[in-house]
Amino acid sequence: MGKGEDTCKKFLDLLLTDKDVEETYPDLKDILLKNTSRSPETAQACPPGNNESKRPKKEEKYQLKSQPLGLCVIINNENFMDYTKRRGTDKDAQRLAEVFSWLGFKVLMCKDQTRDKMDQALNYFASLNENSQLQEFSVKEWFGTEFIDSQQVPKHGDAFICCILSHGEEGVVCGIDWKPLSIKRITRTFKATEESALRGKPKVFLIQACQGGKVQRGVPDDLEADASPSSSSPEYADVLVAIATVEEHKAFRDPVDGSWFIQSLCQQLEERCKSHEDIETILRHVKYEVSQKEGSSESGAVKQMAEVRNNTLLKTLVLSAHLP
Template sequence: MSARDTLRRNKTAIQETLCGDYLFILNKVYEGKLIIPREYRNLKNINKQHVEGHVVDLVDKLMDKGEDHCKDFLTLLQTDDDVQQTYPELKSILRDTCFLPTPVQVCSADYNDVSPPESKRRKQELLYEVNSRPTGLCVIINNKDFGTGKERRGTDRDAESLAAVFSWLGFRALMCRDQTKDQMERALECFSSQSDLAQLREFNVEEWSGGAFAALRDPPRHGDAFVCCILSHGGKGVVYGVDLQPLSLKRITGTFKPTARSALAGKPKVFLIQACQGAQTQRGVLLEDLQADDASSPCIPEDADVLVAVATVEDHVSMRNIKEGSWFIQAVCQQLKEGCQRGEDITTILHHVNNEVGQREGGRQPGAVKQMPEVRFTLRKRLVLSPHGD
């Protein structure tokens, strides 16, 4: 049976499955160069209320392109690890279908006698081990009152949302309120070195428990991952303490640079920065048609295993609703809730965050006020966090 006939025979089941995350499969199809940029933009922006309509148009577009595109699409559905994790139902739908190159014997009757392929073993090795209980620490520095008569209204909502979602992911969520620049530095150094409770009392550390923050009782201990969230005002490459003194992002991440005996050596360290990076307001731009461009050591670098996600690119402001919280942090929390249940890794989830924030409008006219988060990382493996409970 041809690939096109196979796709037509299973079309309804495939479409129902892909509706679970339409933008994900659209991006995967685009990355695989099965559609050109103009088609991608048209499919992404079609005016339909229901996701089903978007998925139907995507599948129809691929079927109209002919046998080769249908074959490539089915191969993508069967072989891409991220696709299989996002849509596990596809395995049973396409169980008797195989359009893979001949050397790959996934359809062989003798498959059960074959040892796991090297690619599968490599994939398992490229995941960070996140098995500790708790998963690790999530430290939140929540700077709200800068003594200027204007509070960062909405920041408490961000802190609570972060604490709730990372507690759900098995972390101990700890918060320090209204820290000066020097206090931020010293607090981060204490958390890095796992200082005892006596040293942390200066910073009035609170812990999320039972849906609210309360006084810290037990000493913090690092697990298999570390998260640091800074909620404050900021400038280019810096965040401000409540004394309006700047602390550089490099200094923040550098505090957790591991040594040979560090509890965080070789473990993922994620930094989420909700702060402006300048005074400029980003504006939107109308895209024209674009042409696609077809054209293990025993030691690791000391700067490895770090991810920094900043609410906005340099020189620009970030948006915060005084009741609902900031665009960036609220998108992070929502996408973590959805993506972690699908088994997505942190960088994939942050791609969704970038897209969600980038779609938002901050003015009455489309494109007048926009925001684009920025993610950079030196992670060596995929970081997948799993829910531990409510």
């Protein structure tokens, strides 16, 4: 249906190779025998309104026109309850804030959240229904060159970015109490509903956390690892999840310069958004750049491979379409 007259005819021919179909729908043969060229009978075989001109365009893009473009929420877990400190994570949070504010997003940060607080904060940002909760999560807003106390109630725009900087294990990220919150639960918090302000809008999750204890072929002293002790849309459409490392492996973070993944991501966004490249293309360059880094003086001893683990984007996402 809707793929042109020739394709429609071939499909009808194929149907007639089945005896049961032929017996049940004898009119199919009549349609084909009357005229193999374009005719009212053949046209009726393909319902009106399903022609090529009305099919979605291949290069259809998400429309990002709101001001701000949307929210960028950063959950930045630095100080854990066992006195573990994720040195360098503030550098990541700052770079993310700089880049996404430049792209036109309102950037908010929640610092040092337990598992339950992370879950509650994400539910709050998914709905933005309970305004009284804003202060409960000690939300800071990026203003110029620093994070300050946020006073204004946030609103959703045309896109949503969620950045989680924490320790993790396979399939989960950890709160500062070391309790795990599954990545699947995080993304499903933002599933489409009739009431959701983000229905049909792109939701991008950028996760800097280990996904296990394996090292991809020694960690030098100056590196730390983020590991622990249509008229309708599918519920889980319009989501992209990019993670610093593949399953079962560590993700590395420099205590001064920040993590390999986040720093590469921010650099690539700055460079490539200027030429209006889409997010999937940019993430491909991020994956390559991270894969080229060495965590040891011995070549190939310590490597990392970033991963796009889930991508249900239905359109092309260009974060910089509004830029000159």
